[in-house]
Ligand SMILES: Nc1ncnc2c1ncn2[C@@H]1O[C@H](COP(=O)(O)OP(=O)(O)OP(=O)(O)O)[C@@H](O)[C@H]1O
């Protein structure tokens with residue numbers, strides 16, 4: 383399916399994070415050990431069960447989504463921006479790669495990083511709480527979709543960023559609020575109905591809910607609808623990615 | 636075979652600034668072509684349009700017959716570029732940087748490795764293959780840019796000021812490598828500020844100024860259009876230059892020395908010396924300043940009525 387050129391770029395992008403495991407995989411592992419320690423062991427006993435699940439188990443799917451998508455986003459945004467900053471993005475740009483291949487390579491590698499981080503968080507969680515997988519197919523498909531979606535968004539961030547501060551701003555002011563109001567730490571059912579409706583505009587809600595369904599078998603929304611919404615958003619974002627790269631936004635003068 | 640480069644009324648605008656103003660150029664397959672002109676003339680802009688780093692605002696450009704916009708993949712596949720500024724991935728060892736570039740051009744892993752080693756040997760930094768770009772010296776960095784341009788075995792090699800700020804040895808190495816490639820059929824497009832380099836290497840040169848092509852001709856013809864200045868130090872200072880009829884285009888006193896502008900310094904110097912001693916002036920020292928590219932350039936633009 384892929385040309386040699388597209389594969390070469392994808393491989394380079396994967397090596398960029400695989401060769402630095404200390405920067406790639408250690409931070410999310412450590413952060414999540416802390417989350418689980420606090421919410422599971424220190425506070426866990428004082429917080430009521432939600433929908434019949436101990437609190438730490440209830441938030442685990444959200445933490446997996448949170449780690450996976452923020453890593454997918456950051457990887458794509460940083461890699462594109464850093465390449466622009468040091469101008470080595472010229473290397474693939476001056477090569478006979480199609481615009482679709484360029485997007486596929488950057489997004490694919492970043493999504494892979496997100497997935498790996500998701501798996502690591504799941505594994506860390508397993509140490510603290512007995513978690514199984516209720517619907518493996520739903521879980522796998524949704525994880526892939528959400529990682530691609532956020533890698534695709536990260537690519538856009540990387541194209542528009544003007545300096546490293548912009549990347550931080552995107553993380554702090556866009557990603558974080560989405561995550562915190564994305565029903566990671568609470569069930570939608572606890573919200574008054576207006577806020578519940580507003581929450582449905584947040585893509586994070588669908589992601590967390592569907593992953594929770596895949597892992598725990600519990601969901602506030604209809605999983606198939608959620609997957610449909612996410613898939614639609616992903617296709618739209620990828621189309622936008624290709625269009626932007628083709629137009630050379632942030633890449634060519 | 637279509638020409639290596641053919642542009643028609645190529646225009647690039649940055650806001651109000653016209654960096655390229657209807658540039659029509661044709662570089663034949665196999666030619667060694669120079670692109671000269673002062674800073675900001677539009678040389679890099681011209682080159683960048685060919686490889687897709689700059690979007691054109693008007694006109695068209697083709698590389699071996701492939702339109703750089705519509706058939707960008709074919710056009711880019713034919714080009715190897717060593718840019719003016721360092722734009723190398725600093726994360727990977729240089730050997731891998733070269734392999735990646737080859738990979739983007741559809742060259743398989745094993746062959747890419749072979750080629751990377753080969754070009755690193757060609758440019759003389761094979762021993763450094765496991766180092767990162769940042770650890771190379773300035774000269775080695777230039778060599779690497781050339782290696783990266785060569786690793787895809789391009790039909791069109793583009794060098795944007797490859798010898799700016801490099802030592803004599805490297806300059807000669809580069810000249811030799813590039814001349815060999817050209818002798819074996821690679822078309823070369825070179826930008827430079829060194830007239831000596833253009834004279835030595837190029838079949839033809841184009842002079843660009845403010846985004847417009849001023850002239851396209853052989854370096855020899857170009858040099859013939861330029862002038863030399865002979866500086867003569869005399870025993871006794873002059874207040875005003877003596878009359879030097881017939882060969883002096885201009886004459887003036889420059890920091891106590893007599894300066895005489897002539898068409899061909901070497902040919903005229905003996906006569907000038909004779910005239911001066913005939914006039915009773917004792918000559919202490921004589922120096923011929925060859926025309927610099929900038930001088931020729933100024934001459935050209937002034938003689939052609941001036942472009943501002
Ligand atoms: N990204 C850009 N945005 C705005 N103006 C630009 C940009 N790039 C180049 N220019 C302008 O376009 C003109 C041509 O620049 P260019 O780099 O092509 O010149 P050059 O002939 O390569 O000069 P030099 O010999 O200094 O390398 C200059 O006036 C330059 O300031």
Ligand SMILES: [Mg+2]
Nearest residue numbers: 678679680719
């Ligand atoms: Mg330049």
